Amino acid sequence: MAKGAKLLGLAVAAGALLASGAARADADVTFNMGLATDYVFRGIDQTTSWSEGEAFGGADVASGSFYGGVWVSNTGPHVSQFFEYDIYGGWKPTLGPVTLDLGFIYYGYTDTDDTVADENELSNYELKVAGSIASGSATWGAALYWTPNYGGDLDGLDDNSGLYAEFNGAYAFSNSATLSGAVGYVEVDDYAIDNYTTWNIGVTYPITDSVSLDGRYIGSDDDATAGFGGNGDTLVGTLKLTF
Numbered sequence: 001m002a003k004g005a006k007l008l009g010l011a012v013a014a015g016a017l018l019a020s021g022a023a024r025a026d027a028d029v030t031f032n033m034g035l036a037t038d039y040v041f042r043g044i045d046q047t048t049s050w051s052e053g054e055a056f057g058g059a060d061v062a063s064g065s066f067y068g069g070v071w072v073s074n075t076g077p078h079v080s081q082f083f084e085y086d087i088y089g090g091w092k093p094t095l096g097p098v099t100l101d102l103g104f105i106y107y108g109y110t111d112t113d114d115t116v117a118d119e120n121e122l123s124n125y126e127l128k129v130a131g132s133i134a135s136g137s138a139t140w141g142a143a144l145y146w147t148p149n150y151g152g153d154l155d156g157l158d159d160n161s162g163l164y165a166e167f168n169g170a171y172a173f174s175n176s177a178t179l180s181g182a183v184g185y186v187e188v189d190d191y192a193i194d195n196y197t198t199w200n201i202g203v204t205y206p207i208t209d210s211v212s213l214d215g216r217y218i219g220s221d222d223d224a225t226a227g228f229g230g231n232g233d234t235l236v237g238t239l240k241l242t243f
Helices: 002-025 221-228
Strands: 026-036 055-063 068-072 084-089 098-110 126-137 138-147 163-173 179-187 195-206 211-220 234-242
Touching: 195 221
Parallel strands: none
Antiparallel strands: 026 055, 026 234, 055 068, 068 084, 084 098, 098 126, 126 138, 138 163, 163 179, 179 195, 195 211, 211 234
């Protein structure tokens, strides 16, 4: 628990730094926190056999077309991944009708007393290239993520690069509810089963200007279960506060 408290303190400090930097740069800062029935990332249940719910929080700063943020959650396919902390940033230029998103994401993990691996073995990063086009109430997009080492150093492979490609779409209704979904494909070097497909569809409804509720069906194919610890079909509910 001491490590969890320390991590949350670091997240708060990082959020404060974002806020102070934004104040100097005349940028917008938002904070978020929420609860979910489970944490499923790209079709893979991050809490695996524990089937834990999720509590998360983060801070985001945007200035013009640049953005950055931090995010913390309880999670992990291993006991040592008791907390995940993400640090990300990027640039969103426009090219005609297309809004691009060029960025990076660092995935960090903390240890627990029941250590399977230290955080340096688990942590990794991704580079991101994405684009979207808005057409009336609909938005269509695609994204590509690449990492030089999909499983960090835990898998014992130094160069098993990973690729995630996604096509996504969203439609905003007149009552402010949004229907959204995506289909994604994961491919990893040097794994016995080296790829799988995942998909999701759901509705996000803003209860108030600050509180939203999301219900989502998430699925993945048999290769996700056999090679990556996926759990097939899942329904996830998320309550989120943004301020």
